[in-house]
Amino acid sequence: MTARQDSFWTEKNSSSSSQGNDCCLYCDGEAYFHAFIHACAQARHSIYILGWDLHTQTQLRPRPEDSHQDWTLLAFLQRILQKTPELHIHLLTWRPAPLYIMERERLQNFKFTGWTHPRLHFRADSRHPLGGSHHQKVVVVDDQLAFVGGIDLTIRRWDSCRHRALDPLRKDPEGHSYQPYHDTQLGLSGPAAVQLAWLFRERWRKLTQEKLRPVDASIGMAPIELDGRDAIATFRNTPVSISVTDPGFRKARATLEIAELYKDLLRSAEKYVFIETQYLTSRHLVEVLCGVLSRPMPPDIFIILPERLGPWLEKKTMTHLQALALTEMTNHDHKGKLRILYPFDRELLPIYKYVTVHSKLMVVDDCFLTLGSANLNNRSMGLDTECNVTIDARDRPHLQASIRQAVAFIIAHYANDRVDYALRKFEHAASLTPLIESLRMISPYKHLADFKIRLAPEDFIPWVDAQWLDMDQPTSMELALDRWGRTLEAIQRPLKIPSRVLTFVMTGLAAVSIAASHVWMVQPLQESPWHGMTIQFSGLLLIPLLYLLAYLVFAPINLLILLAAGFFPSLEALPYIVVAVIIFVSVAYAGGRTLGRVFFPALHKALEKGDLAALCLLQTMPIAPHMLVNAAAGAAGVPFLRFLLLTLIGMIPGCVMLALFQRSVIQLFIDPSWSSAGPLLILLMFISYIFRWSSQRFANYGSL
Known part of the structure; x- marks a missing residue:
């Protein structure tokens, strides 16, 4: 742990803060998987993988030009283990409840540990409150480089930034196509990677009672470079803070830093807030957003959500909770500053599919960019284990320019990748509203459309207490x-x-x-x-x-x-x-x-x-x-x-x-x-x- 940067960062909203980090922001699974392969191929001593779900058959490089090798996750990890005799790989995932048995890989524990490499160590963790999950998504390589975000190394996560309606490469191991999938991941090198490695080792120790040794910095390892070729934005020499949600287990105290982080970031907003999230149901954050919208001069607030939710039970309960939250926010939007959007693609309409927005990203005033595993729902604020990292760009113009570049890219990639135009328009207008409207005119069949709130939808199950699916503390x-x-x-x-x-x-x-x-x-x-x-x-x-x-x-x-x-x-x-x-x-x-x-x-x-x-x-x-x-x-x-x-x-x-x-x-x-x-x-x-x-x-x- 390191000292706080200033009065904004406190023990309530962050576990640690550090200076001098380099970061790369990756948009969607294809770019992240390339960076993951590049980083792991340089590993010499340790790779830590922390996830909500893992799958041995995750296809990391599905393009035909890469078919000369097996690029499934397990095959790749075994290949680098055979090449590097001192390397150990530790994988830690959530042991799901029986409700998820049909959605998870069969015999996963055996596939990762049965006849695999002896230096591949796999564990599934169920030490959490009833109804919760381990939702953190972190990869650390040699304590030098790390990845944090919303992307698990599992199936149905790969997609390109174009999100083509009928991309033949977007298939699961059984050959079934799945709908377009948008997510983001941040790569980090520097002191923040060391702190994330400590987070993994603590999780591993609590589960197995085994203490993993940090990589000895005195042995003079060659530095591992972040692959920035597919990054949508790079951040050099940047302060990074790490925040977690840990509901506590047994006698352990709860840590609710991410909830406090979001509250502090939203309250600091003056010009604009840009959010991508899978859900927006958190009561406490909705209260803060309503307070921000009720100001005499509120900032612009842009929220990107998926058009629909799934699977079945989630669709029929969380949809109602989200509709209540969005309705409450619109009732406080007296100045017309709130824009709720979803990715529209006309080619998806005939096949009854939509773009899954799985990203968990928020930008405030070009000054803060936070990204991680936490959605803006109650579970992520108090019941599930989560991990977010935040780039602090205050008083650093070069970092603020990178944040604007990232926001412009994300908006433009929903409209046929008109990135250069989006960046120029954003810089010129100093607002996202003209950019979004102009992209609708340029790309009428694929863009960010206005989200339609359906309160008490017809497929809602009234006899299910939806709050039980989205609790913010142990029952x-x-x-x-x-x-x-x-x-x-x-x-x-x-x-x-x-x-x-x-x-x-x-x-x-x-x-x-x-x-x-x-x-x-x-x-x-x-x-x-x-x-x-x-x-x-x-x-x-x-x-x-x-x-x-x-x-x-x-x-x-x-x-x-x-x-x-x-x-x-x-x-x-x-x-x-x-x-x-x-x-x-x-x-x-x-x-x-x-x-x-x-x-x-x-x-x-x-x-x-x-x-x-x-x-x-x-x-x-x-x-x-x-x-x-x-x-x-x-x-x-x-x-x-x-x-x-x-x-x-x-x-x-x-x-x-x-x-x-x-x-x-x-x-x-x-x-x-x-x-x-x-x-x-x-x-x-x-x-x-x-x-x-x-x-x-x-x-x-x-x-x-």
């Missing part, structure tokens, strides 16, 4: 889970039972239960007149007995319910299951309530907001050992009837699985075949994935 459920986690840890710590032993015993119990059900179902007792009674009586004893044994090794409720499918038809099994569950959760609850008053008096207190919802989640998902959850509920003083109701609610997924898959379980033992085993294999794979994800995601909540 009460997350805070409750944290409290339950501490309770569970307090109870579990004296047991000192390794989690792997519990998992092994639980797996063995499942196998023994299925085998026992097979014996009870098919052994030759048919001739006995007591056959039916024997099976029912045995099951009546066996199910509670197995549940008792399973509870002692912390088996999840819904797994136990599924195992019962091998004993009885659904209607006969359910009463035994319900009775067995009620008995043993009540015993655990009573034990926790009795012993908790003696050993954990501090835990016995009034319930807080979100505790009951958190308990319901704990009873449904394999997040934590159910026996400990029940004991913790008793120790924390949850009312018994509420506890019992939430337990029964938590049994619903298991009962549904029992009804759907019971016939397959029985048929598998009577007449084994692929038709009977197939549905169960699919179910077990899904359960295994959920269990593995929840165990990793909630590793700090007493999970197995």
